[in-house]
Amino acid sequence: MKERILLHEDAELSEQDVREQVTKLSAADLVEHIRSPDEDPKECLVRHMIQTFIFKKKTLICNRKMDKLNDEYLLNIMGTFDKVYVSNFMKEWTVTPKDIRLFCERVKDIDFTLNFKEGEKNFKFDKAFESEELNATYYDYCWLDIDNLLAREHKMKCLELQNVTEQDVNSILTQ
Incomplete structure (x- = not known):
């Protein structure tokens, strides 16, 4: 199962994602568990992910x-x-x-x-x-x-x- 984080409030999963059983997570739900000085929950989440995970290229x-x-x-x-x-x-x-x-x-x-x-x-x-x-x-x-x-x-x-x-x-x- 894939997970996709939808940062825009109007974002929706595509039909293909729905068929593949992608979990839809909102930024607000995830940010509740992150301590950050950022006021915007989406900014907080993205910064946290960039700091937490190692990416070859972002x-x-x-x-x-x-x-x-x-x-x-x-x-x-x-x-x-x-x-x-x-x-x-x-x-x-x-x-x-x-x-x-x-x-x-x-x-x-x-x-x-x-x-x-x-x-x-x-x-x-x-x-x-x-x-x-x-x-x-x-x-x-x-x-x-x-x-x-x-x-x-x-x-x-x-x-x-x-x-x-x-x-x-x-x-x-x-x-």
């Missing part, structure tokens, strides 16, 4: 829009994760440059898998990610501005772009 998966008020606990501890995977694929949220900056300011290794609807295809992210590793996947629209990418990303050690055109590859190689 990865945060974000499949929804972050809200500074409701997700303050997550923004506070995001820097303790080694990698963040951000995706709006099959989700109902529109990505903005502000959303991308939210992650870039806090984590060194970021993996973006972004999907844009027809009306959103004028979006181009042309700011520096300020991350050491970047993995960007395109599906039907190139949302990352390739021009001067290497000049903007002076901290970057690893760049992985998936589903880019030959023209984009040539543009990057000639920078």
Whole structure:
């Protein structure tokens, strides 16, 4: 039997998890047994887990829009994760440059898998990610501005772009 801790109050188990008999635990139930100076029970729980268990690599998966008020606990501890995977694929949220900056300011290794609807295809992210590793996947629209990418990303050690055109590859190689 698997156990999954659901930190967001609206979180629900998927059908697959229900079939596999995953135990649903709320953060509030678990935090009652932890002594911590953190006021937010979710922040307390995540910090406790990170301190208690040994992880080779701590990865945060974000499949929804972050809200500074409701997700303050997550923004506070995001820097303790080694990698963040951000995706709006099959989700109902529109990505903005502000959303991308939210992650870039806090984590060194970021993996973006972004999907844009027809009306959103004028979006181009042309700011520096300020991350050491970047993995960007395109599906039907190139949302990352390739021009001067290497000049903007002076901290970057690893760049992985998936589903880019030959023209984009040539543009990057000639920078």
